[in-house]
Amino acid sequence: MKHILIAIIIFLSSACGGGSGGKSTNINELPVDEEGFILHNIRFDSKDFYEGEQVTVTTGTRFDVQWVSPSSASYRIDLYLSTNGEAHSDTNKIVGLRCGSTSFSLCPNATGEVQCEVDDNTLSCFAEGDSLGGKPFQDEDLSNLRFIIKGCDALNNCDVKTFDLMVQNISEGE
Template structure:
């Protein structure tokens, strides 16, 4: 009799534990959110190793090189286009300085998420290069120095883009 009672009790415990112990438990609700589409956002835009935020004024000296750096949100393939805007113009093929393919070990100018170019304003022109290799230039009229804008546009492979605009203040080089 003890064995029969023990067998029934053991079977009951196994069945109850398999059913969640007999307690009235609700299955947890799982809220599955749709995947958030991540945009492409350029980060840490730097001019001569100093962080700048979109819309800020960047002071450069005529004839003196300055470095522009950026960080992409991914090291996957992306594109960086640099523009010089005069009198509030938006970016377009007409004012493009350079277009760089970035984010892959096969791209030598910016093989990962971090990229940089050196630029100089001289003789009414903004020119940018990587090392000794010119990546492009854009001319402007001398009287437009107060309205220059440097525009950086980055896009990922899915055409998600981010645009950052900076006001350029060009000062004369008094060291000549």
């Protein structure tokens, strides 16, 4: 009887994580992503920019917008043009892209890129030469333009980055 009791104690001790230095792990637990979905390496014309910084563009000239998502799993990128401090919404969305899957040819992995252009009081974006969409604005709004990038994963965890957009006329940039 004594041997059976010892065998049961050893069995229960090893099944409950005994002998592992006090740490027990459950293989069914998924790692928790404390940060959620965070966009990285936001770049305009191959220069790194951080939220709140000013991006200067010249009218009639295309500029590159690049980003990196935290993984190559499916995600969504929405680009917005905000005037007069308005938040991102459907009314100021330039384009929405589905990314992060090999079936999405415009941004098939974690890294994505589009080209945008300010011309005739409109901010338009393109991929591989094809127009993705555009958003008009008024001349008096030039000092209050904001370029907003919103990325969301499949679980709707989102990250929003906002940049001040300074528009120069071609004669000002020379």
